[in-house]
Amino acid sequence: MNPSDHDKSCCEVVAAHENITKELLGKMPPEEDLYDLADFFKVFGDSTRVKILYLLLCSEMCVGHIAATLGMTQSAISHQLRFLKQMKLVAAKREGKTIFYSLADAHIESILSQGYEHIKE
Amino acid sequence: MNPSDHDKSCCEVVAAHENITKELLGKMPPEEDLYDLADFFKVFGDSTRVKILYLLLCSEMCVGHIAATLGMTQSAISHQLRFLKQMKLVAAKREGKTIFYSLADAHIESILSQGYEHIKE
DNA sequence: CAAACATATGAGCAATTGCTCATATGTTCA
């Protein structure tokens, strides 16, 4: 759609041409995917979780170690790790009493670095 | 740090070696950047904003057109666009009465598509 | 200038979020 089409009255045109609307919506991913996508990015939208992901980028770590490093409660970290695990961003591996978490998705590093590029401008 | 170091007692080791903690923190971006990064990703963590970004990926659009296409209030969209603009993800360009919004960052498309790859597995 | 249109914005509210606190589960070792 060309912006110059809107010269007289933008939204009257919109109301008249619902076919254009449908065409645009057709080019987008299905509604449900967009919800899943937002939920996925919600994971990166909290600084505690971002910190955890950066730590796991260095090496796998146990819950207590993550909590100590970030200066936070074991409980708080455990809750966040559960969320990260549900979203399939981390994987858990038990070794005796302790449980090691590691990154479970190859996209994480590049997503983080692209976000980082954006804020550094 | 090697996971096998934790064989006896993970978190006692952690408490004893704060230097390791500091070394890990040193490899991460500074605290403030991590907050900014989380704020940046927060933008993608809402389905309305994701939808807006996908629409603008097709072409620039005015507020009323976005609202009509998504079946949402002009006010709701305008609020979200203000947020997107603050985060420098979209740019506004006035043409008479109407204001056209367009994507303002080259990373958006690849960030969205990498997220999309993740949820499609 | 007044009316019509497009967008922006402040206040308020329901829903969600991220933490804390207390407690439960699971593992090892004496």
Add this chain to the structure above:
DNA sequence: TGAACATATGAGCAATTGCTCATATGTTTG
């Protein structure tokens, strides 16, 4: 088996979020 350790989890609460509603700002045209 019981004590110590590592982690998980449910309830509850303060803070944040995304919307609505009413209204303000800004632009064009008669």
